[in-house]
Amino acid sequence: MTSVQTKTELTEEYKNVKYILTSSMRTKLLLAVYESSKNLEDLRTELKKPSATILHGLKELENINLVKKTQKYYELTSNGFLLTTNMIKLIENWFSINKNKKFWNDHDLSDIPEDMLKSMYLLKEAEYENSTTSDLSNAFNKYIKLLSKSTELKIILPIYSENHFKHIIELLNESKVKNLELLVNDKILSSIKSNDDLNKNLMKNKKVKVKCSENNLKLFLTCSDNFMSLSLFFKDGLYDDSQILIGKDKNAMKWALNLFKFFSD
Amino acid sequence: MNIHNEINSDIKFLAKSEIRLKILSELYDRPNSIHGLVKRTNINYSSVSSNISKLEQNNHIRKIKHKYHINPMTKIYFKTLIDFKNTVDIINDYNEFWDKHNLDQLSIDSIKNITDLKESTLVETTPIDIYKTHNTIKNELLQSMSIKAIFPYLHPDYPQIIESVLENNGKIELVIPKSIYSAIITQIDMKLRRESSKNGRLKIYPVNNDLKIYLTICDGSMSLGLFKNDDSFDQNRILVSNDEKSHKWAENLFKAIKEDVMK
Structure with a gap:
């Protein structure tokens, strides 16, 4: 038998989360009054439920100090505002993960720090591109096209790819890219150094800052002034050049920059 | 209502059972039979076993050689769910601090990252120490070489604190209401003030907007104070913390408020 004490402890630990998240009525009411304060009539129209059901839900939320009533209008309390803002974050986190589920599910995510996993909602506008049997380099071509419109670049580069280097150097030489920060591991760094062409155009280029990371990072991240992109490794340790996650909005770029800073600082 | 503004059924499935959450939190740390x-949870065999099957059926865990492993995707889902739980805990743990207080100037980002404050301490005044909150902050400020602060009101100690930090070659950045600007600067030694402003060690941003938040960031600590809903400053409570996460949280909030009130 599970002891009474264990049961009580468990119930206590998850009580609030369970109470909020398992009732559609309560969560819908919180979301409805998050937008603006509303009266019973507004809520009845919006949620399409009878008054009794809505009033019952509101009473429950008033009892735990998440909602208050001021002159016939229901609004969130301070606590309710903190909680609902974070409930929306939770919903958006799940939405964002599910939207690109195949991309996340196919790859090794062990190098993505926990704090970044908690803010997946920032990637809700991002989409992933696939290479297909009829267009094997779709992902790469999309990437190069975006790269050519960038002026500032921060890249975590976990692979030694002459093809990528060729395009980056071209952009530097045409003065399209003004600043490039490159984070690589020691193996890739020594490969760059031992190639005359790369050594000259990257290591000795004033526009380029190359940093060596102790970690053997399994992520290819690009933060540009107008997009972010991420490609990952398969779970068997091989790099996947066929899928790339691309985000062009402010939030996605913020997520990528945080990730870059996490490893470069 | 927006389609993705609803709690999805997977969240409900996980949140519905404390036992499932407990099992996942164990498997999150390490695979187990x-x-x-x-043995680890003190939950009885039949409950564990029936919930294990449910988790397996819903593709959250998988059995590999007698041991159950959490699936990588569920790991992420679970992480976000626990983050929400931690948020709820922080709201409840510091209930007195948030409840009936004005949160308008907390940025949405800072609210979404509120779990960064989980190592904070709520400092409250007591009948025998009614200046506890002020004195706690004052000590931190005086020992600091670098200060960033939002002062929504003028305390008579501030000019001396500023002077003392500048005399020790410290650096200060302040956001204050325009209404207290002259009262503060006229009380700081003029020569010291001019020199410090000139070499960038003293930056004061007077703003027109009302400031409804109190924030200090010192070398190793941060403190946060709020206004009550009746518009009076709550002098009786502050949240203080000296860990890195809170420090960073406060830095981001300072930046967001500065940008917001100065635009």
Whole structure:
């Protein structure tokens, strides 16, 4: 038998989360009054439920100090505002993960720090591109096209790819890219150094800052002034050049920059 | 209502059962067998086993050689769910601090990252120490070489604190209401003030907007104070913390408020 004490402890630990998240009525009411304060009539129209059901839900939320009533209008309390803002974050986190589920599910995510996993909602506008049997380099071509419109670049580069280097150097030489920060591991760094062409155009280029990371990072991240992109490794340790996650909005770029800073600082 | 503004059924499935959450939190840390889970959690065998099957059926865990492993995707889902739980805990743990207080100037980002404050301490005044909150902050400020602060009101100690930090070659950045600007600067030694402003060690941003938040960031600590809903400053409570996460949280909030009130 599970002891009474264990049961009580468990119930206590998850009580609030369970109470909020398992009732559609309560969560819908919180979301409805998050937008603006509303009266019973507004809520009845919006949620399409009878008054009794809505009033019952509101009473429950008033009892735990998440909602208050001021002159016939229901609004969130301070606590309710903190909680609902974070409930929306939770919903958006799940939405964002599910939207690109195949991309996340196919790859090794062990190098993505926990704090970044908690803010997946920032990637809700991002989409992933696939290479297909009829267009094997779709992902790469999309990437190069975006790269050519960038002026500032921060890249975590976990692979030694002459093809990528060729395009980056071209952009530097045409003065399209003004600043490039490159984070690589020691193996890739020594490969760059031992190639005359790369050594000259990257290591000795004033526009380029190359940093060596102790970690053997399994992520290819690009933060540009107008997009972010991420490609990952398969779970068997091989790099996947066929899928790339691309985000062009402010939030996605913020997520990528945080990730870059996490490893470069 | 927006389609993705609803709690999805997977969240509900996980949140519905404390036992499932407990099992997942164990498997999040390390794979385990049913027997191992029974031992670790004190939950009885039949409950563990029936919930294990449900989790397996819903593709959250998988059995590899007698041990159950959490699926990588569920790991992420679970992480975000626990983050929400931690948020709820922080709201409840510091209930007195948030409840009936004005949160308008907390940025949405800072609210979404509120779990960064989980190592904070709520400092409250007591009948025998009614200046506890002020004195706690004052000590931190005086020992600091670098200060960033939002002062929504003028305390008579501030000019001396500023002077003392500048005399020690410290650096200060302040956001204050325009209404207290002259009262503060006229009380700071003029020569010291001019020199410090000139070499960038003293930056004061007077703003027109009302400031409804109190924030200090010192070398190793941060403190946060709020206004009550009746518009009076709550002098009786502050949240203080000296860990890195809170420090960073406060830095981001300072930046967001500065940008917001100065635009």
